[in-house]
Amino acid sequence: MVGAHWLTLTDVTVRRRGKTLLGPVSFALNGSGLTILMGPNGAGKTTLLRAIHGIERLNDGRIEWHDPQDADGRAQGFVFQQPVLMRRSVLDCIAYPLRLDGQSAVQAREAARAAADEVQLRVNLDQPVFLLSGGEKQKMALARALVRAPRILFLDEPCANLDGHAIIEIEEILNRVRAGGTRILMSTHDQGQARRLADSVLFLHKGQLVEQTEGREFFSTPRTEAGRAFLKGEILL
Ligand SMILES: Nc1ncnc2c1ncn2[C@@H]1O[C@H](COP(=O)(O)OP(=O)(O)O)[C@@H](O)[C@H]1O
Ligand SMILES: [Mg+2]
Numbered sequence: 672m673v674g675a676h677w678l679t680l681t682d683v684t685v686r687r688r689g690k691t692l693l694g695p696v697s698f699a700l701n702g703s704g705l706t707i708l709m710g711p712n713g714a715g716k717t718t719l720l721r722a723i724h725g726i727e728r729l730n731d732g733r734i735e736w737h738d739p740q741d742a743d744g745r746a747q748g749f750v751f752q753q754p755v756l757m758r759r760s761v762l763d764c765i766a767y768p769l770r771l772d773g774q775s776a777v778q779a780r781e782a783a784r785a786a787a788d789e790v791q792l793r794v795n796l797d798q799p800v801f802l803l804s805g806g807e808k809q810k811m812a813l814a815r816a817l818v819r820a821p822r823i824l825f826l827d828e829p830c831a832n833l834d835g836h837a838i839i840e841i842e843e844i845l846n847r848v849r850a851g852g853t854r855i856l857m858s859t860h861d862q863g864q865a866r867r868l869a870d871s872v873l874f875l876h877k878g879q880l881v882e883q884t885e886g887r888e889f890f891s892t893p894r895t896e897a898g899r900a901f902l903k904g905e906i907l908l
């Protein structure tokens with residue numbers, strides 16, 4: 672029943688310089704909630720998120736969206752692990768995607784203010800981006816990803832460099848965004864965060880999808896030795 676799924680990947684494979692970074696992976700996802708991608712460093716989480724977002728060239732396989740509206744890149748926001756910093760004010764940085772869409776500066780800035788408000792970025796929005804703290808930069812990146820009111824939000828280890836307070840704030844924002852109906856795909860290697868947020872889980876290891884659960888059974892009853900070892904905090908080779 673491929674047609675019933677929100678998103679279907681079939682034999683998706685990414686190779687670079689003779690090395691297979693990802694795949695072949697095949698799976699389908701349903702269209703609501705927050706899916707966590709887990710797995711050790713180098714497992715292929717970033718590559719998979721980028722592939723689904725359409726910014727990673729596939730060497731094989733295909734990615735199918737049930738609803739063509741979801742396939743449009745402008746319907747998808749992406750928060751990269753390292754925020755992409757521009758030599759602009761915070762406000763113009765957030766407004767940038769809308770300027771690319773052809774909106775006027777006034778209109779785009781108004782929407783950017785609303786997005787900054789949505790993520791509770793309480794700083795002077797006219798200051799240059801580089802003056803922000805790590806947590807503020809991550810909120811700014813989130814605001815920029817949300818400014819087009821995306822149907823889908825991708826986040827690649829958004830809390831990797833944040834302190835506890837900033838992590839709690841980001842998780843609260845993600846809960847609100849999810850409650851608003853945005854589909855979220857997020858990688859993390861923070862198990863606590865994964866348990867707090869996951870509606871479903873994809874566990875990757877060595878470029879392969881090793882386990883997939885609808886729901887949170889992965890954390891209580893992993894089915895594979897790799898999954899069990901990962902959850903116990905063992906180093907996977
Ligand atoms: N541009 C690249 N060229 C070559 N190898 C890469 C490139 N990007 C990532 N890799 C490798 O691809 C594999 C998967 O990486 P990645 O998707 O970043 O994993 P993760 O996000 O789970 O840490 C790793 O072995 C990594 O070293
Ligand atoms: Mg990564």
